[in-house]
Amino acid sequence: MGADLYGLLVESVQDYAIFALDPKGYILTWNIGAARLKGYTADEIIGRHFSIFYPPEDIARGKTEWELEVAAREGRFEDEGWRVRKDGTLFWANVIITALRRGEGQLVGFAKVTRDLTERKASEERAVRDASRLAAAEAAGRTKSEFLATMSHELRTPLNAIGGYAELIEMGVAGPISEEQRSYVTRIRSSQQHLLAIINDLLNYSRSEAGQLAYDIGNVSLHDVVEHALPMMLPQATTKGVSITHGPCTPVVNALADEQKVEQIVLNLLSNAVKFTPRGGSVIVSCQIDDDQSAITVSDTGPGIPPDKKEAIFEPFVQLGRSLTTQLQGTGLGLAISRDLARAMHGDLSVGDTPGGGATFTLTLPRAETTAEHEANE
DSSP, X not given: OHHHHHHHHHHHOOSSEEEEEOTTSBBOOOOHHHHHHHOOOHHHHTTSBGGGGXXXXXXXXXXXXXXXXXXHHHSEEEEEEEEEOTTSOEEEEEEEEXXXXXXXXXXXXXXXXXXXXHHHHXXXXXXXXXXXXXXXXXXXXXXXXXXXHXXXXXXXXXXXXXXXXXXXXXXXXXXOOOHHHHHHHHHHHHHHHHHHHXXXXXXXXXXXXXXXXXXXXXXXXXXXXXXXXXXXXXXXXXXXXXXXXXXXXXXXXXXXXXXXXXXXXXHHHHHHHHHHSOTTXXXXXXXXXXXXXXXXXXXXXXXXXXXXXXXXXXXXXXOTTOOSSOOOSSOSOHHHHHHHHHHHTTOEEEEEEOTTSSEEEEEEEEBOOOHHHHHHHO
């Protein structure tokens, strides 16, 4: 009864190919799992040599004979490799061959168990390909960042020299100059400063990408940041005919951040707002506290941001309004750098719509305790 039950068990297993070989490797038994996996019926395969399941190159190098030799010598052989179905298709198999001996040690054959691991193999190969692609992308990113950093440094040196010599000429160090010549020198300096600003953007972006920026995190008054940034933007706003005003922002709005990085972000947001706001429009900057976050908002009355572009504008080198006929100054890196800086300080930078038209950019940062709060908690 026990032998019958064991035979029934082996014959009924469908997920594994289980069959017996004689000492020379000819097939003696065949279960349902073997028929499903390899495609042969018992009548088609019993009596044939098990090498029929191996690719021609394995047969040519004597792999089947070697497997039986190892199993007979050591009692067991295990392997993974390609095997062949009846229809000629390949599958990746785990194979275990066990030597079968009588009590006195006489070899009477082999038990062979085969499992289909094709899906696991494909999954592992996909993981390897994904890892390779990721490594290649990271290497390309590092190369790009290193290239940008190198080129930025190389370009800044001659640009600084151009600016320095232009300033000396403008000061009359090499002799008096006419008003027409002075206007030319002014244009040279303006172009030099514009190019230098672009190079600085590239350098900041490459440093941010490479994780080389250092952050001095401390208690920062957002009110003071706004107070310091606004006067620097007034000349640009006045020239453009755009009003720039200080909205609600009490001195108690503090954040845990790097003050210089926060100011850099705010100046970029203000510069963009003035750039994209038409003459006669307005820009308002304010700050507020929301639970555990402090925030600065910059709102303008410009054309706003299309819904499908509200994430794209934070990608590097993306700038709305740029076309073959309309070239806006800048690299399209400002917002990408600003968001990277914000997130590195555990904050974020997002954009929404200004009521009545326009865009509102919001810089959020972790809130810091004010002096009064700190004393109250002690």
